[in-house]
Amino acid sequence: MKTEPRKLAMITGASSGIGFELARVFAKNNYDLIINSSSNSLMDKVDELKDLGVEVTGVIADLATREGAEELYMKANYAGRPIDVLVLNAGVAVGGEFLENDFEDELNLMNLNMVYLVYLAKKVMKDMAQRNEGKVLFTSSIAAEMPGPYYATYAASKSFVQSFAEAIRYEMKDTGRNITVTALQPGPTDTNFFERGNMEHTMVGESDSKDDPAQVAQDGYEALMKGKDHVIGGSIKNSIQAAAAKVMSEKQRASIHGNMTKPDSMKQ
Template identity: 50%
Template sequence: MALSEQQKTRPFAVVTGASSGIGYELAKQFVQNGYDVLIAAEDDGITEAARNLGGSGRVESVKVDLARYEGVEYLYAKIQALGRPVDAIALNAGVGVGGAFAQQTRLEDELNLIALNVTSSVHLAKRVSRDMVQRKSGRILFTSSIAAVMPAPFEAVYGASKAFLLSFSEALRNELADVGVTVTALMPGPTETNFFHRAGMDDTKVGQDEKDDPAQVARQGFEALMAGKDKVVAGSVKNRAMAAAAQMMPDPATAQMHRKMSEPGSGTKKQ
């Protein structure tokens, strides 16, 4: 595919999980900062998101289920078909599952969570990072969470998936430090998105409490990525305080702190 003169000069980014929430706002950050963008998600909203993001840059969308191996390969094929080097990629696609692991949650949902949050991130990072290493240039952003630094009762598999992403990003960052590729972990706290509703956590304290603005979280993540930082705890000052406290407190204490926020029925029922 022949590239236009504009495409030859504008950087190119890929954002997954970009139909709404943090992913959509990350894509907006790239567009506003001079990038052409390819966005991906499994729902129909990805097409409307691309229309809304359109501006001076080129925005394309792919509807794809990244929880499937074939879905990741399909997205990577779309990236290759554009014939453009990926200057930055935000591996943001993810889902939560709330509830007691042994009594309430479904195995199918948790295996899907692992496939999307963990497996697809490793899969796509493998494909794209090799290309970046060959060019000796690129930026990779993983959306982790402050849940990564503490046990997460009633979100046990979700919290573990985010801990994986944090550890993976830090290890990959070290491996790629000498080849011109940076890796950054974005660690938001509770954010005003559809996440808690989809995770079945509407009746929890965290589900009902005030949350951070996804635009603020995305801006902080984008700025950290562009600065080449290893990670950023995004959102409110409360998130940074919580993440710092989790590093000093014993795991049983942080687990209990998380439990109070995420246990089913812990929220004040809205009338």
């Protein structure tokens, strides 16, 4: 009996957290994988994912740089297989007061979360357009729905991703292209994100009710497969928070969000 060839998904930021769990969901659903992150720890994950019975290629590349983004795109295309699903998930936060934070860290954030995300989306979606087929998942955030004091550039970057995803989704439909675009909006999720972003000593960083990244990834996968525009990942409280944010003033949203992200907010 002839079996269908496996499809291929490319996932950025897949060495840990939500990205790794997304890679696991795709592998369990019989996708071959190209996974990326910027550190050597990625290669341990390649081996772990191969145990699920699919082909896995790891590409270590820094997606906060143009060279890194180009390298990932080139290596992904080397085997000549089309990318059926693109998951742009890699992202970092920079916690703390804007006036105290280092601009180089913020530049790294903006390059990774926005600039080279746009670059990779453009390169891969042009290829998808040639075949008139493809699916794209962006890891956005519920932080996209509100200003984010004490990680201002991060929340702004996620508003950018959310708006960008919704806009190009519309364009794909409006121009009759068979490419779907979905935004995954997690709430606080139990990953390395807070420690890496210098946010572990905040109310949100120390909260013990964060979501399981495996559940968030499953929610993202299902929404992508259904061709939904967006999904609030994780527990119901995130959906309630996102809905409440829509009816609050900008000032109220900033105040509530800022209480959760203020450095040492647990001590107050």
